[in-house]
Amino acid sequence: MLSDYLQTVDWSRAQFAMTAIYHWLFVPLTLGLGFILAIMETLYVRTGDEFWKRTTKFWMRLFGINFAIGVATGIILEFEFGTNWSNYSHFVGDIFGAPLAVEGIMAFFMESTFIAIMFFGWNKVSKGFHLTATWLTAIGANLSALWILVANAWMQYPVGCTFNLETVRNEMTSFWDVLFSPVAMNKFFHTVTSSFVLASLFVVGVSAWYLLRRREQKMARKSIAIASAFGFIFALITATTGDRSGAVIARVQPMKLAAMEALYDGSQGAPLTAIGIVKPEAERTSNEDAFYFKIDIPKLLSIMSFRDADAYVAGINDLVNGNERYGVMSAGEKIERGRVAVGELARYRKALDEGDQATIDEVTAKFDPATPQGEEFLREYFAYFGYGYLDAPQDIVPDVPLLFYSFRVMVGAGCFFILLLGVVWWLNRKDRLADKRWLLWIAVWSVPLAYLASQAGWVLAEVGRQPWAIQDLMPVGIAASKIGSTSVTATFFIFLALFTALLIAELSILFRQIKIGPEQEKE
DSSP states (O other), rough: OOHHHHHHHHHHHHHHHHHHHHHHHHHHHOOOHHHHHHHHHHHHHHHOOOOHHHHHHHHHHHHHHHHHHHHHHHHHHHHHHHOOOOOHHHHHHHHHHHHHIIIIIIIIHHHHHHHHHOOOOTTTOOHHHHHHHHHHHHHHHHHHHHHHHEEEEEEEESSSSEEEEETTEEEESOHHHTOOOOHHHHHHHHHHHHHHHHHHHHHHHHHHHHTTTSSSHHHHHHHHHHHOOOOHHHHHHHHHHHHHHHHHHHHHHHHHHHHHTTOOOOTOOEEEEEEEEEGGGOOOOOOOGGGEEEEEEETTHHHEEEEEEOOOOOOOHHHHBBBGTTOOOOOOHHHHHHHHHHHHHHHHHHHHHTOOHOOOOHHHTTTTSSSSSHHHOOOOOOOGGGGGGOOOGGGGGHHHHHHHHHHHHHHHHHHHHHHHHHHHHHHHHHHHTTTTTHHHHHHHHHHHHHHHHHHHHHHHHTTTTOOOOOEETEHHHHHHHOOOOHHHHHHHHHHHHHHHHHHHHHHHHHHHHHHHOOOOOOO
């Protein structure tokens, strides 16, 4: 049974990862393209120029194709919390479900309502009302992302909650702490601004294709003018929010930071590795033997993490084995403390079964945050509750090479996009872009690079949290539903086939609409 459950956990992880990857192929374009559409339609309403209406309707068709399939994959993703991760849903459903409920009630209904007007109301409502619907669709899509990202951020940094001993569940104590946690705010702004960059690159890339084919020259140049300026501004903001996210991670998820830097031995004035090739796991035990080669930037990691060139940054070995000099508790000590908390919970449940009121009262006092005893127990032991389910200290180390390379793909691509969008905007403004065919081809091929960078960011965020479903509170290994592995395996391949078919269909329709181009102006 244990072997089958472990297989269930692995297949459930694979299924959720696959669903999330496919879903995120559609979401970022929706988040950014909605605002680009709104800007274009605003120009139409202000100028009365039918060119802008025609241009808006063309990009709107591409938006609609992407939006529909994004919704389909997103619904399945939310259902998997109940089917594949029922232990997780029971343990934190009171907290995790709240932002998802708000997303469904407010944001999703908002965008679903106004998207109908946006697509079918061109000749049925006034220009002003239609423009309002377009703006509200874009805002609604991003509000939807806000609540989903708040829920995800809580998994990275659980705040605003308390543990209910009677129900064995975490329950929300402050909705505002959950909403405005530093992880949630940084995650939201970094994710949506990077999505704006992706959408801008999509518009620039498609427009560049038209310039290469010497088609729709005016539409291509005007679209590039808007998208490159929009993308350049938000690429700079993305870099700023990314820097801030790194500083937050250093404080609340130090293992993620150490793993994405392949930093094994912490130090003061820690350098940032600009590029490097990581050695296989068996050969990595310290900073000296972690790389085949690397290029470091002195002290930059300390500056980025704690805004201090001489700040101490903990490494993987410090977090696993502890470092008394800098007050870093070992994972082994956390496991022991976590097992004390798990043991007290087991005592409570046994006392309930046996009607042992004295033990019930004793354990209840330990979990009561209103008493000094309870406050101390929750701080010293229950804070490491999830560690009690780990087998060994090394279990807290995520996949180092995957995180190391994902981080550099994301950051490297982001720097390249700032340069590309700035150059494209300048040359287009000077009416010299159409002659730079090499640059137009770079713009076209930057579209898949943008998707790769976006996926790398999510790999960094989610793989870096492993082995936790909820940081420090619940490992993935106990979060999964107790169902047969064969059923999860079967649905994995069913969803894989379904999502692949949807992706192929979307790309086929998308490419066909791009080849057709905008509607021809009527005589």
